């Protein structure tokens with residue numbers, strides 16, 4: 001099996017200035033800066049096969065962006081090796097760049113003040129694309145990402161969703177083999193999120209793209225990725241398919257009910273009460289056997305319900321649940 | 333209110349605490365360059381006229397006019413006027429309890445006091461040990477100097493305001509900063525004292541308000557102007573202040589009218 | 597190589613369009629700058645004209661020196677000043693990261709995307725004054741003209757490299773703003789014959805921060821004026837200064853990329 005990415009015992013520590021407090025602190029930090037080390041990624045190993053789409057999941061500060069930056073050659077690992085198609089990214093920046101596309105959710109690669117088309121023409125020259133290749137990719141992406149009607153508009157005037165689509169197209173114009181996405185849906189509204197996910201799915205299947213996508217939103221990963229890696233505090237805590245994760249995790253959804261009047265303890269079959277406030281109660285839906293119909297039937301008989309909803313687990317809850325449900329499992 | 337703004341902008345400045353070290357260094361460097369040029373001039377002994385100042389007087393003039401009294405950075409003011417013109421804050425600022433120009437003046441006084449206290453005075457002190465520096469020997473001139481200093485700063489501020497208001501019509505703060513910068517080297521009489529200018533430029537420069545910013549304060553400091561003349565000059569400075577204020581408020585009213593018409 | 601030139605051209609033309617949107621009238625701005633420089637040169641002109649000269653330099657020679665300094669500074673700064681002064685904030689905002697995943701070198705992108713056309717005014721003024729002041733000063737022949745061109749290129753490269761190196765220090769997490777202030781202070785000395793300054797300062801600009809090589813030394817060599825500390829050999833050395841400083845800048849830049857930590861947290 002050929003690997004697109006091989007990460008081997010990678011550690012990354014940041015040196016951070018440790019500012020002392022007090023009136024003379026600034027002087028000390030000028031004369032003799034005290035440096036502290038912070039381990040953002042700790043002894044991590046995994047592989048990604050060509051054509052896979054991997055979700056890199058973890059709470060804030062888990063080291064996701066750090067890992068992406070090392071894989072794309074922006075940062076140099078403190079120890080360990082990373083190979084992209086057999087090459088270490090920071091040593092072969094130029095060659096690597098031809099094969100990877102990168103999208104950072106909150107940083108634009110587009111030229112803010114100029115029409116969308118200009119950024120693409122710049123990339124045409126930068127990646128030495130032939131006219132034929134450029135036109136073909138452009139036409140494909142314009143159609144799939146529905147960019148045509150703002151193609152000549154200044155980037156500054158685009159909506160966040162439009163901009164993200166242009167951003168994606170720009171990252172794909174040179175036909176990369178691997179696409180890195182760091183929190184691509186952050187800040188988007190639900191509709192725009194959906195659009196981005198749908199497009200990524202489509203392009204992935206049509207182009208045999210290898211995708212690495214970080215997110216703290218399980219929904220992104222559920223819809224785009226076949227594999228999941230979960231990290232917490234710089235350490236790998238889960239690696240495997242979505243199905244294995246489901247099996248590992250147990251309950252996946254949470255039922256939240258809001259009451260009009262103070263209400264005492266109330267049990268619903270097939271769920272576990274986890275938070276018992278007078279006005280708002282949270283239940284974990286324990287297994288998939290408990291259908292929504294079943295729950296609805298039970299709620300029908302309670303009269304003072306204002307509202308109820310079924311929510312996804314947050315990433316923090318997933319991490320907790322992976323820890324809770326047995327040992328940390330790695331399976332490829 | 334006025335004092336509040338002054339102390340506030342002083343405190344904001346204090347927050348940038350490394351600024352003063354580099355600020356002092358670059359002030360000293362500039363002064364050393366100017367003094368070295370004049371040292372080279374004095375070495376050639378060409379300047380043997382009874383009216384010419386001694387070298388220590390020249391050094392003192394360069395330090396006082398170049399390092400101390402003109403230490404204010406007018407670019408900040410022009411930029412904030414430009415910004416409030418462009419963002420339309422100009423009309424919002426009209427609603428402030430305190431007049432916008434007065435607010436700006438208070439803020440810039442704060443900035444100026446800061447840079448004099450933290451940067452210019454230490455630089456002058458260091459330079460005074462390094463070179464021949466004359467301290468004022470008559471109390472009356474010392475006192476007059478302080479008055480000229482204040483009038484000079486006010487004129488400087490008003491000129492910068494005037495230029496800043498031009499951004500309403502010219503729409504380019506950048507060019508306006510440079511234009512004001514262009515007038516200073518010749519008209520303020522720092523590196524080239526006004527008596528060295530050829531006629532009629534010299535007379536013109538003596539009358540224009542720029543002379544009050546740099547040249548007159550240092551000449552008063554040195555006691556090179558007779559007391560009677562000094563008082564006339566002081567009155568002249570105050571007249572300039574009045575004239576500039578009238579001119580600015582005229583432009584200001586036209587500008588605000590223009591803005592309310594356009595619904596700014 | 598040709599692909600790099602094409603890319604540089606494209607970046608510069610996009611950058612030019614962006615700059616036009618922002619700074620108001622391009623022409624008006626250039627005129628204002630030319631007037632400002634003209635006025636500060638005018639002050640020196642009046643001074644030296646009335647007094648006859650300075651440290652053995654007549655006013656024409658001084659004008660040649662000052663315009664040469666302006667030319668080499670503006671050429672260097674057009675490539676490297678604003679661009680690398682902004683590096684610190686681009687690192688903090690994380691936009692620098694995006695340059696490192698592109699197939700072109702990051703420095704190329706930075707230099708040309710923000711290529712500073714503002715210096716066109718400076719360059720025009722400097723060239724005019726240089727031509728006017730030096731036409732009768734130097735015995736212009738093939739060798740001296742060649743030397744002049746080599747000196748301009750090397751001086752500009754020296755300036756650009758120094759500006760780049762200071763900016764590159766922000767990749768190590770150093771606050772570079774203050775270093776620029778110091779740099780520009782030292783630059784102040786390069787407009788005048790350095791022999792008028794105290795010895796300590798002469799050593800500083802010849803050896804420590806070798807900015808004397810960007811103006812005084814080549815001009816003094818052309819005009820047969822004494823060169824302190826290094827002597828006439830310094831004038832010859834000028835033509836190695838560019839390559840050497842570019843090597844130094846390349847070294848610092850690459851060390852910076854290895855040490856680069858990305859945008860904080």
Ligand SMILES: Nc1ncnc2c1ncn2[C@@H]1O[C@H](COP(=O)(O)OP(=O)(O)O)[C@@H](O)[C@H]1O
Nearest residue numbers: 014040060061062063064065066858859860861
């Ligand atoms: N440039 C940096 N300097 C110092 N610390 C950093 C830097 N970048 C990230 N960190 C720290 O490393 C940890 C991981 O950060 P990051 O990779 O951005 O996490 P994530 O993307 O998962 O939110 C965090 O604790 C963060 O504060």
Ligand SMILES: [Mg+2]
Nearest residue numbers: 064065066183
């Ligand atoms: Mg992140």
